[in-house]
Amino acid sequence: MEQNLIIAKNIKTGEVVEFATQKEATDYFKGIYGDKIRNSNVVAMLKQKTAYKGIWEVNYIGDGKITRTCKHCGKKFKTRRDQQVFCSNVCREDYHPVKIQGAKEKELIHKLVTMLAPYRTAK
Ligand SMILES: [Zn+2]
Known part of the structure; x- marks a missing residue:
């Protein structure tokens, strides 16, 4: 089994979700925000110091590889x-x-x- 690559924390609810790939993360956020979410959004979330939409702290796990x-x-x-x-x-x-x-x-x-x-x- 592959290790998880990305961790997303909802700072409002404390909910934590982990993803094995960027695609998984993209699909998850698509489920919440609709089809306008693309892989590039997830990449941007990973680079951002502030929480996405003031809710999601998205980070790589370890070195993210x-x-x-x-x-x-x-x-x-x-x-x-x-x-x-x-x-x-x-x-x-x-x-x-x-x-x-x-x-x-x-x-x-x-x-x-x-x-x-x-x-x-x-x-
Ligand atoms: Zn080789």
């Missing part, structure tokens, strides 16, 4: 992004190899990949 296992290399990594399943761009690209037909294109892509490797692994 989810620990995941990379779908490609199996390494554990931390992310704030709901959708991220790979530890790095290198793993994402290796998991979905580009389908290349011609030898010429293959050579060109290899050249490019080699050239860009230091940038792709840089943190």
Whole structure:
């Protein structure tokens, strides 16, 4: 089971709700304030020092990152992004190899990949 990422406290009622993802939080606030609530609202709530609408204190739990296992290399990594399943761009690209037909294109892509490797692994 995944750890929870976000905690929202209703400072009027004392109610506390936890969410595993930003999407969960977005859906919860949609349930209260309607469809005008978007993911960007939740991101704004997380950045705000003051309570949202004077009611909701929304914060990350811990460092606010989810620990995941990379779908490609199996390494554990931390992310704030709901959708991220790979530890790095290198793993994402290796998991979905580009389908290349011609030898010429293959050579060109290899050249490019080699050239860009230091940038792709840089943190
Ligand atoms: Zn990986």
